[in-house]
Amino acid sequence: MNNFSLEGEIVHLEGLRFTPAGLPVLSMRIKHHSKQSEAELSKMVNLEIEAVMIGKLTGSDLALGNKCLFHGFLEKKSLKSNQIIFHITQINK
Amino acid sequence: MNNFSLEGEIVHLEGLRFTPAGLPVLSMRIKHHSKQSEAELSKMVNLEIEAVMIGKLTGSDLALGNKCLFHGFLEKKSLKSNQIIFHITQINK
Known part of the structure; x- marks a missing residue:
């Protein structure tokens, strides 16, 4: 299992780009602030x-400042980097 | 909402330490590998x-190599660092 759900605001939104296979990709940064309970x-x-959307989802008409509930999974940015990227697979606007 | 569930293996486990307020803290690193669906x-x-457990949960008798299902939330490591820490609030061994 690798499930992440985050309510947050889009604070940075890149232009649409395409993978070598022609799939649309949208990269963004999401900011979150909440009260949590621990111990x-x-x-x-x-x-x-840092978050990314690939495929049909990129047509969700998102804009800077949008506050949504994002669902997806986490992955290492690359083999050499331990930076974590949130792969969004579902959005509740 | 800020919910993260991850199945993974403990690949690094620090010794128990205590917060200034005397709460037990256990830091570790969790490795995950899975097949996900996207686009x-x-x-x-x-x-x-990187993950951390605070309070009673640190008594869960964990060891290097344990594979568990961890639940919790994500937080920035500090004001100055965007590194992400997984705060574990529940474990299924």
């Missing part, structure tokens, strides 16, 4: 994460 | 993520 204490949590 | 294609996904 019976509540704490304020901040997160900014 | 109607299936792909092999690799992930290695």
Whole structure:
């Protein structure tokens, strides 16, 4: 299992590009702020994460500042980098 | 919402330490490998993520090489770093 659900705001949105196989790709950065509970204490949590959408989903008419609920999985950016990328596979606007 | 569920193997496990308030903290690194579906294609996904457990959960008798299902939320490591830390709040061994 590798499931991530995040409510957040699009704070950076790149232009549409295409994979060598011709699939549309949209890269963005999502900002999140919430209260979470840990060890019976509540704490304020901040997160900014690089995200990407591939295929039909890129036609979801997203814009800078949109606040959505994003679902998907996490992956290493590349073999050499441990940076984490959120692959979005579903959006609730 | 900020929910992350990951099946993975503990590939690095630090010794127990304590917060200034005396709460036990256990830091580790979790390795994950799975097949995911994206844009109607299936792909092999690799992930290695820094994780932390705070409080009673640190008594879960974990060891290097354990494969578990971890649940929790993601947070920025610090104000100055965008590195992402997985805060584990529940474990299924």
